[in-house]
Amino acid sequence: MSKEEELIEELKTQIIDALSLEDITPADIDADAPLFVEGLGLDSIDAIELMLLLERNYGIRIEDPKKRREVLTSVRTMAKLIESKGQVKE
Amino acid sequence: MQAYINSIGIISPQLTFDGSFLSAPIVHVESQFLMCEEPVYKEFINPVQLRRMSRILKMGLGASSICMDARSDVRPDAIVVGTGLACVSDLEKFLLSIDDNQEKMLSPIPFINSSHNTVGAQIAMMRKLTGYNMTYCHRSFSFESALLDALMLIAEGGVSNTLVGGIDEHTEGFFKIFNLLDFWRKKSVDNLSLFEGSHLGTICGEGAAFFFLEKNRQDGTLAKITDVQTFLKECDASDVKGEMDAFLGRNGLTEVDVDMFVLGRNGDSFGDGIYLDLERLLPESCGIAYYKHLCGEYMTSTSFALWLAAQMLHTQKMPDVIIKNPVSGRQLRRILIYNHHRRKEHSLILVENADL
The missing domain is CATH 3.40.47.10 (Thiolase/Chalcone synthase)
Structure with missing residues (x-):
C-alpha cells in the first residue's frame, strides 16, 4: 500500500470518529467521492469539524475559504494536502 | 384552568x-x-x-x-x-x-x-x-x-x-x-x-x-390536570398541609376528596421527615404512593409522577411496587402529587379522572 493510500485509510478512520458516523466503516467511504451533499452527505458543521481535524492531527490551518473548499472535496484531496505539507506520519 | x-x-x-x-x-x-x-x-x-x-x-x-x-x-x-x-x-x-x-x-x-x-x-x-x-x-x-x-x-x-x-x-x-x-x-x-x-x-x-x-377531551384521553402550585419556603409538614388545604380549597375540594397522594419521598433522611409527618396528618382512608425508587431523584421527577398518576386514573390499576397505602373499594377519581426538593421547593399537582 502506498503512503497516500495508507494516509487515506488513516483519514477515513479519523473522519468516522470526529463526525460520529455510526454504521459507517472505512470500507464504505469512497476516497474520491464528494464529501458534501453527495457521498457522505456532510454539511457546513461537518466542514468545521474536518478543518479542526486537519489542524489538531496534522498542524494544518487553511485561512483561504476557496482553498478550504478545494481541500475538503474528498478524502483523497485532504490526503494530498497533508502529503504536500510533509505532515505524513512515518 | x-x-x-x-x-x-x-x-x-x-x-x-x-x-x-x-x-x-x-x-x-x-x-x-x-x-x-x-x-x-x-x-x-x-x-x-x-x-x-x-x-x-x-x-x-x-x-x-x-x-x-x-x-x-x-x-x-x-x-x-x-x-x-x-x-x-x-x-x-x-x-x-x-x-x-x-x-x-x-x-x-x-x-x-x-x-x-x-x-x-x-x-x-x-x-x-x-x-x-x-x-x-x-x-x-x-x-x-x-x-x-x-x-x-x-x-x-x-x-x-x-x-x-x-x-x-x-x-x-x-x-x-x-x-x-x-x-x-x-x-x-x-x-x-x-x-x-x-x-x-x-x-x-x-x-x-x-x-x-x-383543551378538549378525546377518545384516548388519559386524565385531566386541574391545577398546579409551587411554593418556596423552608417549612415542616404542618405548613405543607396548610398549603395543601388552601390549594384544594381553591379547587372546591378538601383532603377527603383526594383518593390518592403520590409523594416524592426519596429515601433521604434529610427530607423524608416531611413526607412521613404529612402522611400522619392525612386521613387514614386515603391512598399513598411513592415513585422515586423507580426513577431516582432528578429535578423534573414530577413529570414521572404525572405519568404515573395519569396511567393510574386511566387504567384504574395501582401497581403494588408504588403503593404504600392502597385505595380499596372505590374508584380512583383524584390524585394529588406532592414533591419537595431539599425541604425548600415544594409543588402540588392535582390530576383528575377525565370523566369528572
Whole structure:
C-alpha cells in the first residue's frame, strides 16, 4: 500500500470518529467521492469539524475559504494536502 | 384552568417507552444512580441528525416523538419544556475541551447543543413547528413552571393544545458535584429497598416525559390536570398541609376528596421527615404512593409522577411496587402529587379522572 493510500485509510478512520458516523466503516467511504451533499452527505458543521481535524492531527490551518473548499472535496484531496505539507506520519 | 392529557411519551429508568404501564418486570439495580431504558432512536430520529445529538437530546426527541405520534392527526400549537439542568453533558464536554485544548480548536457541536432550550428547539425543527416555544430552567420547579405555562396558554385560548415536557439527565460531572453536597447515597443501594432504614442521600435518576395537553377531551384521553402550585419556603409538614388545604380549597375540594397522594419521598433522611409527618396528618382512608425508587431523584421527577398518576386514573390499576397505602373499594377519581426538593421547593399537582 502506498503512503497516500495508507494516509487515506488513516483519514477515513479519523473522519468516522470526529463526525460520529455510526454504521459507517472505512470500507464504505469512497476516497474520491464528494464529501458534501453527495457521498457522505456532510454539511457546513461537518466542514468545521474536518478543518479542526486537519489542524489538531496534522498542524494544518487553511485561512483561504476557496482553498478550504478545494481541500475538503474528498478524502483523497485532504490526503494530498497533508502529503504536500510533509505532515505524513512515518 | 384545566387541560386533558391526550397522550404521553416517556423514557425513564423503567421500561416505559413502549407505552406500557409498569407491566414489564420492574428494573431492579444496586447502584448510586438509575439510568433510562432507551429505545432504538433511529425509529424516531433521522440518523443524520442523530449522530450529533447527546443523550438528553435523543431522550427528549424520542419521548416527544412517541407523544406526538400518538396524536398524529394534530400538530402542537406550542412547545413548553421544563428542565433543571438542560443539556449539561454538552456543557461539561464543551468546558472540558476549552481546558484540554487551551481554548483553541473547539468542536462546535457541544457548544451548539449546550443551550438550555436545545430540546425544545430541536423538537420544533424536527417537526417544523413555528409556534410558541419556551423552556423553563427553575431547578426543581422547572416542570411545574412549564405545566403552569401550558395550562395558562390553553386557558387564555391562544392555543388549543400544547406539548409540555420535563427532562433531565444523569451526568458524571453533575453526580460528582452534588455528591459533595450529600445529595446521593455514599454506597450503592438497591432501588427497591430505597425506603428501608434511615440514610443520608438518595439514588440519582433521570428521565424524559412529554404530555400532549388539549383543551378538549378525546377518545384516548388519559386524565385531566386541574391545577398546579409551587411554593418556596423552608417549612415542616404542618405548613405543607396548610398549603395543601388552601390549594384544594381553591379547587372546591378538601383532603377527603383526594383518593390518592403520590409523594416524592426519596429515601433521604434529610427530607423524608416531611413526607412521613404529612402522611400522619392525612386521613387514614386515603391512598399513598411513592415513585422515586423507580426513577431516582432528578429535578423534573414530577413529570414521572404525572405519568404515573395519569396511567393510574386511566387504567384504574395501582401497581403494588408504588403503593404504600392502597385505595380499596372505590374508584380512583383524584390524585394529588406532592414533591419537595431539599425541604425548600415544594409543588402540588392535582390530576383528575377525565370523566369528572
